[in-house]
Amino acid sequence: MAYNLPPGLGSHTHWDRRIDAKLAGAMMGIQAIKGVEIGDGFVTATRRGSVAHDEIEKNQAGKIVRRTDRAGGTEGGMSNGEILRVKVAMKPISTVPKALDTIDVATGESAKAINQRSDVCAVPAAGVVAEAMAALVIADLVLEKFGGDSVGETKRNYQNYINNLRIK
Secondary structure: OEOOOOOOOEOOOOHHHOHHHHHHHHHHOOOOEEEEEEOOHHHHOOOOHHHHOOOEEEOOOOOEEEOOOOOOOEEOOEEOOOOEOEEEEEOOOOOOOOOOEEEOOOOOOEEEOOOOOOOOOOHHHHHHHHHHHHHHHHHHHHHHHHOOOOHHHHHHHHHHHHHOOOOO
16 A cells, blocks of 8 residues: 555556556566456456445545545546555465476476475565565656656655645
8 A cells, every 4th residue: 555645646648657557567577476456446346336436525624535445546547646555466386385297398298296395475575575566666657747857856846746736
């Protein structure tokens, strides 16, 4: 999850600049990751539109927010200012204690795979990598939108953008 992203990171017009596409690609590039979900992704696909989409309202402070975050902080390929939520599904590690059937590629004969190692769980390491990949994608999108020749210029560009949003 990523908090406090400004609305507008990504693109609604370019397929390769969509925040959700960039995040999904980065996550799928991690070893053993076999699925990516943004927001309520797969559950949302089973819902009617009237239940799947996030309604918009003003909160008590007058800020425009979504009542829910089913979209996971993205809309139309861009961040929407809500919490960015990305989940990944990881397959089990390939080395298992039980020898599985295979083929000896040198002879073409049936064989049993050998047990070279037996990791207990690779999920914690994948979580660290996924967090780092999300951070890299977000940093790239921030620089694409607000970048400058220095951190100071990037911060100034970001602040000007926030100050000039029509809807706050």
